[in-house]
Amino acid sequence: MKIKLLKTAGLVAVSSMLAFSQAALAEINISGWINEGVIFYDDGVGSDVVQSTDNGTTLASRITFAGSTDLDGLEAGFEVIIEPRAVNTPLIFANQDSSFGSGGGAFGDSNGHTLGVLGSSLYVKGAGGKLTVGLQSMPTDNIAVLEDPSLTLWSGISPVFRSNGFTIQNANDNVTPVWGDFLNCFTAPLLRGAGGIGIDCNGIYRQGVRYDLPAFGPVGIAIGWANDDIYDIAAKYKGNMGSVTTQFAIGYAINQGVNVAHYSEAENLQLQLGLAHAQTGLFGSFAYQHEEADLNIAAIGNLADSATAFRIATAADVVADTALAAPLGFAAGDLIVPVGHEAGNASDESDAWWFKVGIKKKWFSAGDTSVAFDYGIYYDQYGLNQAANGVTGSEVQRIGFSIDQYFGSSLIIYGKWEQLELEVDGTSTVAAYGSSEELNTFALGAVYFF
Known part of the structure; x- marks a missing residue:
């Protein structure tokens, strides 16, 4: 149900002072x-249960304010989306930590929410299409997430949202x-480290033009440009092939x-196919993503006895190797790693696959019930x-x-069990990962x- 509100008398009074002959309400x-949701975890060392807003930012709680008006054959409008969310940043998803202070982590002991602005944009549309300007969802946002005709999105999607910030135990x-x-x-x-999600890797709202x-019948095409030279294009098809949605x-x-210190350009290709058969209730969804990056990592010879990457804070500050910075031409902000651990070891491309299959039928008078299994595998995103x-x-x-x-x-109302397992290749120093929980x-x- 949508709630419709007229502008208040106070707003009418304000608009009457504007230099317009008429103010449209x-x-x-x-x-x-x-x-x-209520979420339980077991990481192999400890376990806990907590109440929390569930499943990331896109599908977590949101409130959308939208309005439009006719302009002689065109439609102009706006959209503002806000999210009630935990006090800590939404990109640091669920974790075991309870020491974040005010607001706590997802499994923290504190209370509190804040309202975050997810999107704020204006648009004009007509026979020639739709132009949107502002903080918004760009064409490849959710491109491998939402194409699921079963609409069982809140229990399971291709990105990983519930476990990103958890420490890997016994690694x-x-x-x-x-x-x-x-x-x-x-x-x-932004979607790296505790914010890494595996798929939907351009899946953030950006300031830009779309x-x-x-x-074209059942096909829609969109192009976008966002601040700092980010471009994307996407195409979507929605229709019926016989009795299959x-x-x-x-x-x-x-x-x-x-x-980012170790790469300056990145490319992303994603796709998703969703199918549903109304008569049997069977459905499936398949998603794939490939990413590549141009690396720019350097190495310093006499750090070979170390296994740590260092960032140069100033041109003359390389941890204990101060004298090496200027002679080797490093600049402030450059990242250096030991010889043998330079760009050849860093991941410059990755692949991820995910699928879900299930059945959705009205077995009970209350409404449809769905049962689904999903599996994903995320390669070389270390x-x-x-x-x-x-x-x-x-x-x-x-x-x-x-x-x-x-x-x-x-x-x-949904219930979702999920398990993550890690396998790692590399030198003898990574054998410790074999015991991770x-x-x-x-x-x-x-x-x-x-």
Whole structure:
């Protein structure tokens, strides 16, 4: 249900002072959803349970304010999206930490939420398409996430959101990796480390301009440009092939303005296919992502006895090797690693695959019920610190099982079990990863739409 509100008398009084002969009173539509859950984890060393807003930022609670007006054959409008979220940054997803102070971590002991602005944009659309300007979802955002005709999105999607910030137990790694360190993105550098999500690696709202071409039947095409030389293009198909509902999306993005020490440009290709058969209730969704980056890592010879990567804070500051900085031509902000651990060890491309299959039927009078299994595998998304410690390849396997119960069109209650497992290739120094523990989580959540 959407709530429609007229502008108040106070706003009318203000608008009457503007230099317009008439001030149009637009309606504001308020819509969105609230997503809350209780999440249990077992990381092989400890376990806990907590109540938390569930499953990342895109599918976590959100409230959208939207309005539009007619302009002689055109439509102009706006959209503002806010998210009630935990006090700590939404890019540092679930973790075991309870010491973040005010707000705590996802498994912290503190309380508190804040309102974050996810998007704020204006648009004009007509027979020639739609032009949107502002902080918004760009064409390849969610391009390998939302093409699931079963709409079982809140229990399971291709990116990893529930476990990114968890420390990998018994890895015996001196840089204390978290699961997100092996789910790193190139195209959106914010989605690295504890924010690594594995797929949907251009999946953040950006300041930019987006143009959606007029629809070609069931096919839609959009192009976008965002600040700092980020470009993308995407195409989507939604239709029916016989009795099978079919959705397909493909997108390409390039970020030529990366502000990261060890690479300056990244490319991203993603696709997703979703199928659903109404008569049997069977459905499936398949997603794939490939990323590449241009590395610019240097090495310093006499650091070969160290296994740590260093960042130069100033041109004359290279930890204990101060005298080496200027003669070797390093500049402030450059990243250096020991010989034998330079660019050859760092990952410059990665692949990720994910699929979900299930059945969705109305077995109960309350509404549809879905049962689904999903599996994902995320290759070579390890971070630079892991490369500097001898990692040459990585694989995160993800297995999940979910049940969703629908109550009309307003409420979903779901349960989702998920397991992450890590395998690592590299020099003898990475053998410690072989003893790393699996991570198991179970989320019991609900989504209410309004």
